[in-house]
Amino acid sequence: MGSWWRGAPCHLELLLAVILVGVVNRSDGGVTSGFVRKVEKTIDMPLDSDIFRVPPGYNAPQQVHITQGNLDGTAMIISWVTEDEPGSSEVLYGTDEDKLELSAEGKYTRYKFYNYTSGYIHHCTIRHLKYDTEYYYAVGIGHTVRKFWFTTPPAVGPDVPYTFGLIGDLGQSYDSNVTLTHYESNPKAQTVLFLGDLSYADNYPNHDNVRWDTWGRFIERSTAYQPWIWTAGNHEIDFAPNLGETVPFKPYRHRYHVPYRSSSSSSPFWYSIKRASAYIIVLASYSAYGKYTPQYKWLEAELPKVNRSETPWLIVLMHAPWYNSYNYHYMEGESMRVMYEPWFVKYKVDVVFAGHVHAYERSYRVSNIAYDIVNGKCEPVPDESAPVYITVGDGGNLEGLATNMTEPQPSYSAFRESSFGHAVFEIKNQTHAYYTWHRNQDGNAVAADSLWFYNSYWKTANEASAM
Numbered sequence: 001m002g003s004w005w006r007g008a009p010c011h012l013e014l015l016l017a018v019i020l021v022g023v024v025n026r027s028d029g030g031v032t033s034g035f036v037r038k039v040e041k042t043i044d045m046p047l048d049s050d051i052f053r054v055p056p057g058y059n060a061p062q063q064v065h066i067t068q069g070n071l072d073g074t075a076m077i078i079s080w081v082t083e084d085e086p087g088s089s090e091v092l093y094g095t096d097e098d099k100l101e102l103s104a105e106g107k108y109t110r111y112k113f114y115n116y117t118s119g120y121i122h123h124c125t126i127r128h129l130k131y132d133t134e135y136y137y138a139v140g141i142g143h144t145v146r147k148f149w150f151t152t153p154p155a156v157g158p159d160v161p162y163t164f165g166l167i168g169d170l171g172q173s174y175d176s177n178v179t180l181t182h183y184e185s186n187p188k189a190q191t192v193l194f195l196g197d198l199s200y201a202d203n204y205p206n207h208d209n210v211r212w213d214t215w216g217r218f219i220e221r222s223t224a225y226q227p228w229i230w231t232a233g234n235h236e237i238d239f240a241p242n243l244g245e246t247v248p249f250k251p252y253r254h255r256y257h258v259p260y261r262s263s264s265s266s267s268p269f270w271y272s273i274k275r276a277s278a279y280i281i282v283l284a285s286y287s288a289y290g291k292y293t294p295q296y297k298w299l300e301a302e303l304p305k306v307n308r309s310e311t312p313w314l315i316v317l318m319h320a321p322w323y324n325s326y327n328y329h330y331m332e333g334e335s336m337r338v339m340y341e342p343w344f345v346k347y348k349v350d351v352v353f354a355g356h357v358h359a360y361e362r363s364y365r366v367s368n369i370a371y372d373i374v375n376g377k378c379e380p381v382p383d384e385s386a387p388v389y390i391t392v393g394d395g396g397n398l399e400g401l402a403t404n405m406t407e408p409q410p411s412y413s414a415f416r417e418s419s420f421g422h423a424v425f426e427i428k429n430q431t432h433a434y435y436t437w438h439r440n441q442d443g444n445a446v447a448a449d450s451l452w453f454y455n456s457y458w459k460t461a462n463e464a465s466a467m
């Protein structure tokens with residue numbers, strides 16, 4: 001506990017800031033939750049689990065998942081796997097469930113990893129979709145046909161309400177299944193922003209890629225119906241020279257496509273999308289990000305393109321957190337923070353979501369950008385232009401919870417708790433969003449942590465007009 005911002009002078013700006021972000025009792029600051037959960041081992045669901053079952057029928061499409069297919073949300077990438085033979089890569093779709101009058105032709109690929117050979121992995125982008133519309137689609141044309149549906153987002157614009165779920169480090173343990181079930185019980189969440197570390201197949205001997213397939217079947221009950229926006233984590237690297245596997249991200253790249261070209265990115269590991277009133281930038285913690293690298297140049301050009309009159313909410317996703325006060329992966333995000341944090345402050349990013357640390361944590365609005373090698377200014381300071389940093393690496397994978405925290409709780413850390421769960425970011429309009437974190441032990445209606453977000457770009461104008 002301890003007082004909020006020990007030693008910081010009590011400026012009026014600071015007080016205002018505290019009131020504006022809207023948390024009551026902020027003056028107490030820096031909470032380490034007292035919630036005590038049952039300590040249990042986190043174990044993976046066995047291969048014969050109900051949710052890993054292969055759908056019946058010859059060459060039936062499995063592991064169906066969808067993600068946004070272009071910059072503005074009028075396209076969707078539909079992906080699935082067939083095991084017996086390639087079959088058709090065609091998607092039939094339409095707005096009338098009984099008459100799928102449109103069609104698009106995709107492609108399939110497959111890969112080998114050590115002694116594993118994948119099924120036929122199909123990807124098909126369907127385009128020119130109408131906004132805010134329910135679509136039905138069918139895959140497996142010619143053999144076993146399976147039908148699903150999804151709703152397109154409303155047109156991109158400043159006052160469009162939209163609700164995102166946040167899930168990270170999911171894996172395929174019994175706890176992962178509880179996290180997904182808990183997330184699904186929220187009727188409002190429309191799209192998942194996934195923070196990296198998907199299947200954890202690499203924890204198995206020879207990175208047993210069968211666990212990529214079981215993971216795809218496990219999450220299908222959500223990913224076939226609403227888009228999951230993908231961020232790559234360290235468990236996607238699958239770099240195993242001892243197995244002769246020297247091309248990083250091979251399984252991930254084959255299985256999970258993202259629309260990186262539509263945001264002028266040269267790599268699927270960093271890209272952006274607009275969805276409703278949000279501009280979402282996905283960064284790559286495990287691709288080069290130093291000066292002159294492709295990711296650096298792309299981000300440098302990308303941030304000025306964000307038009308906050310069109311998409312007021314600027315959200316960044318990455319795997320390794322910059323502000324983390326657990327004794328796990330401590331400071332792993334530090335070098336990327338040093339490179340990009342000044343930009344996040346300059347462009348007033350609203351919130352940065354990360355995973356990697358298997359626990360939950362939320363920061364105050366802080367920045368640490370004054371240091372110049374000789375001036376000794378290397379402490380995070382309160383900064384109303386800085387994002388809130390949130391770690392939601394608590395999906396429930398087999399590695400278990402991160403429970404060991406740095407003590408005392410650093411002044412940048414607003415709330416931390418090591419429990420499995422997920423978060424929800426509910427955009428209400430141009431200026432307000434309501435954020436909640438839900439630990440798995442509670443019912444869906446309970447928020448273990450919550451915060452009203454006042455849009456970082458628009459709050460200055462609003463403040464001014466209010467005075």
Ligand SMILES: *[C@@H]1O[C@H](CO)[C@@H](O)[C@H](O)[C@H]1NC(C)=O
Nearest residue numbers: 114115116117205206208210
């Ligand atoms: C791959 O090799 C491992 C041992 O190295 C073996 O246990 C496994 O059955 C093999 N898998 C296939 C698909 O051949």
Ligand SMILES: *[C@@H]1O[C@H](CO)[C@@H](O)[C@H](O)[C@H]1NC(C)=O
Nearest residue numbers: 045049050051174177178181
């Ligand atoms: C996973 O969760 C689903 C939905 O709650 C349930 O039907 C299923 O039995 C669970 N499976 C396992 C292996 O926990």
Ligand SMILES: *[C@@H]1O[C@H](CO)[C@@H](O)[C@H](O)[C@H]1NC(C)=O
Nearest residue numbers: 157158306307308309310311
């Ligand atoms: C930003 O978006 C607004 C609203 O869509 C639009 O009127 C304006 O022209 C855009 N500005 C630029 C520089 O594109």
Ligand SMILES: *[C@@H]1O[C@H](CO)[C@@H](O)[C@H](O)[C@H]1NC(C)=O
Nearest residue numbers: 326327328330403404405406
């Ligand atoms: C917690 O982490 C610190 C730093 O790595 C270590 O010194 C300490 O022994 C750990 N405590 C426990 C209970 O594991």
Ligand SMILES: *[C@@H]1O[C@H](CO)[C@@H](O)[C@H](O)[C@H]1NC(C)=O
Nearest residue numbers: 159427428429430431432433
């Ligand atoms: C935006 O949403 C907040 C919270 O629901 C509400 O208090 C505020 O009045 C809304 N602003 C406008 C302009 O509608």
Ligand SMILES: [Fe+2]
Nearest residue numbers: 197233234356
């Ligand atoms: Fe990770």
